[in-house]
Amino acid sequence: MSLVVVGSIAFDTVRTPFGERERMLGGSAVHFSLAASFFTDVRVVGPVGEDFGDSEYSALTERGVNTDDIEQVDGGKTFFWQGHYDFDLNTAHTDDTQLGVFGEFQPKLSDASKQADALFLANIQPDLQREIRRQCPEAKLAGLDSMNLWIETARDSLAGAISDVDLVLMNDAELRMFTKKANLVQAARAVREMGPRMVVAKQGEYGAALLTEDGFFALPGFPLEEVLDPTGAGDSFAGGFLGYLDAHAGSDLGEDVLRRAMTYGSVMASFNVQEFGTERVRRLTHDEINQRFDEFKQMTHFEAVPLEPRVVG
């Protein structure tokens, strides 16, 4: 089992109603790989600049993430994102984006990464996603995320990238936007007709839904009284989801495994948002993960008692 993720490695400056942090380690590939590291062997692929130092590498290697495919560009600057959230923490407002080395990123995967069993193409330009997919022909499970920017500016490329993967994991609003279908069941069907056999709709605080040929499964978001910073929640979800699936590579990914993967994704996302950036996930323990998994089960479980007919009229 081995899982490769390609995406942004970044410094994030984030302000929410509950605090502010400057130049935290962030980016989709970072959040994904930290979450996935609790489940499987992870390799992270992406470019960084000279400003990416030992403490940033350590944050990944301490969790066992392989960083051999991080390409450090001489004289370059690491991707930088600055944003804020208002009291409605569902919407990120971007204040500044500096692509840095990400603007010229041409992925060159090592042989080890090309042999990966599973691949996640985090939210990057879809032609890059397709190129990386081509470099990993062995991956029996490939997924991608995307965003409104690519739906608007690179729709055909994104359609091509989607046709190359097994799993599409996107915000439900973006699934609707991409398929031009307001109904989520119809939107997921339209995506599946392009190739992927699984669609995961991320629904923010409402949780996430899995739509496959075989059925529908949904979990609410974990009911947190305090959300400090939602940045990276979707990537932590994807990391938990694909990390768990990769740990079961070789076995049949039946509905029961997929549902547990959804739950682990939800668990990782829920921890992600409880503190800023990667702070909470970096010091997570397996016991905490198992405990929250059980809480998810507890808060969604109910028993059927058949209803007796009533005679009326």
Next chain:
Amino acid sequence: MSLVVVGSIAFDTVRTPFGERERMLGGSAVHFSLAASFFTDVRVVGPVGEDFGDSEYSALTERGVNTDDIEQVDGGKTFFWQGHYDFDLNTAHTDDTQLGVFGEFQPKLSDASKQADALFLANIQPDLQREIRRQCPEAKLAGLDSMNLWIETARDSLAGAISDVDLVLMNDAELRMFTKKANLVQAARAVREMGPRMVVAKQGEYGAALLTEDGFFALPGFPLEEVLDPTGAGDSFAGGFLGYLDAHAGSDLGEDVLRRAMTYGSVMASFNVQEFGTERVRRLTHDEINQRFDEFKQMTHFEAVPLEPRVVG
């Protein structure tokens, strides 16, 4: 067991992307009582005009709903609502409202209704809700719904009405608006601190959540590929929920009963939206209800398999 509902009895003219109906039987008390009639004895309270005829009464009495407390006003006109939905079926756009007899409504409950075990105050002016609550001192379970109009124009009255009931069942956006808390867990806590021990947050297509002192339970919306008309879905939910609870009046309303009530509420709401107005619920069968209950269980069920620790770093 007996359940009284007070709310609007109406004619609705509705247009959605999938069709149009003129002057259908509608109104919150009608949708509620039809749904609740599958679970318990229901009495409906509200005013109608001379235009409310035998076929409208029959729609209720055929489902065993007691209409003795429907007050028919000589020379009056039944409440009329006209609205439409765009492709995003989550938002109702009101095109016309004619209060008719509802503008002068002064509830006078019969002795039978005053003895009710359970009471639902559908979305009407909160001073009327308080007056009706006073007329039903025997009700061991009282719930209410409300809307943004009353939060904006009659906030103190609504706060008083809420303090008089056991259950608040509102859209989550309105719970946030009323409590001025963006976080749903905090919003529900603020409502519970006013008196009610149960808060149900209706979340449209995302389903519904139950927040009590003891915990959190949530169900997704039923994944329908076709939603024809969402009008009345929230009232059908409330009817299923309170109908099931009233059928268990006298027993302890523990978490297991509450969760089944949430599921029956979700079942009734999901049927409500599959056709226009009351069309689908009126010809529902108990077998169909039981089957969809099982489908809800199937689509939310998963088994835990404890995660083994991984040694990393």
